[in-house]
Amino acid sequence: MSRFRDKREAFKQRAEQGVKDRQKSAGKYSVVRLGKIDNINFFKPSPDKQKRNLIDIIPFFVTQNWAAKMRGFNGDALGVEVGDMLYKLEVPVHGQGCGALEFPQLCLKSAFGKPCSVCDDRESLKEDSNVDEDIIGTLYPRWKVYYNLRDKNEPDKTKRRKVWESPYHSFEKFFLDEADMGTEGYVIFADPEEGKTIKFKGRKKHFKSKGGQMVDYLEAESIEFIDRKRQYTEDDIKKSISFDKYLAIPTYEEVEKAYLGTEDDSEKGAGKKKKEK
Numbered sequence: 587m588s589r590f591r592d593k594r595e596a597f598k599q600r601a602e603q604g605v606k607d608r609q610k611s612a613g614k615y616s617v618v619r620l621g622k623i624d625n626i627n628f629f630k631p632s633p634d635k636q637k638r639n640l641i642d643i644i645p646f647f648v649t650q651n652w653a654a655k656m657r658g659f660n661g662d663a664l665g666v667e668v669g670d671m672l673y674k675l676e677v678p679v680h681g682q683g684c685g686a687l688e689f690p691q692l693c694l695k696s697a698f699g700k701p702c703s704v705c706d707d708r709e710s711l712k713e714d715s716n717v718d719e720d721i722i723g724t725l726y727p728r729w730k731v732y733y734n735l736r737d738k739n740e741p742d743k744t745k746r747r748k749v750w751e752s753p754y755h756s757f758e759k760f761f762l763d764e765a766d767m768g769t770e771g772y773v774i775f776a777d778p779e780e781g782k783t784i785k786f787k788g789r790k791k792h793f794k795s796k797g798g799q800m801v802d803y804l805e806a807e808s809i810e811f812i813d814r815k816r817q818y819t820e821d822d823i824k825k826s827i828s829f830d831k832y833l834a835i836p837t838y839e840e841v842e843k844a845y846l847g848t849e850d851d852s853e854k855g856a857g858k859k860k861k862e863k
């Protein structure tokens with residue numbers, strides 16, 4: 587009887603571990619490991635020409651000391667302290683398919699001004715005139731922007747709170763352009779108390795990938811800032827996801843291993859690794 591109970595206990599633990607691992611792998615494809623959080627609804631902008639996207643961007647509270655030194659797309663350090671508000675986390679990413687990368691990796695150079703294995707390799711390849719420029723192009727980081735938002739078009743009210751992982755050059759860049767009113771100042775669209783609802787079209791665009799396939803993506807168009815129906819409180823902000831808390835910051839060596847594809851070997855040879863120990 588007690589052995590059965592032991593087995594049941596072990597079974598339960600394995601089952602729980604399976605659930606935990608599933609969550610881990612769900613977040614593996616992003617450098618912000620949101621797979622650790624339950625019940626996230628992700629926002630996908632609609633390409634529907636008749637119906638514009640309507641979103642309110644809600645700030646989050648900074649939780650990590652290193653956030654002060656992290657750099658945004660413009661290259662400046664964020665200079666924020668724990669407890670400060672940010673409305674987005676801009677993250678430079680070396681994507682899948684760059685070298686042997688199976689999962690995206692944070693670019694330590696663009697994010698923190700530290701050495702980055704992929705960037706180092708890119709710079710040395712540039713010296714070599716035999717290397718295809720297209721290949722060098724894949725070795726630049728791409729910027730992703732993470733937002734907490736309310737999707738005003740979501741019919742299910744309980745699912746309106748969403749997270750958006752968006753490519754910088756398709757959305758944030760256009761939001762900022764539109765927010766700059768020149769001599770009249772800026773629209774602080776993500777301000778919790780004076781912010782605006784962003785209304786925009788998702789325009790379908792595509793580009794030809796290196797392999798010759800057409801890749802579709804969306805880009806913001808016809809952006810308008812309209813008055814919000816309601817503003818947001820500190821409680822709303824507390825419910826936002828602090829993306830800095832989930833950012834996977836690798837070491838130089840970890841990026842290097844993944845980029846060169848030497849990481850896989852050590853995983854496959856787990857038995858061998860044990861023997862060596």
Ligand SMILES: [Zn+2]
Nearest residue numbers: 693695702705
């Ligand atoms: Zn890099």
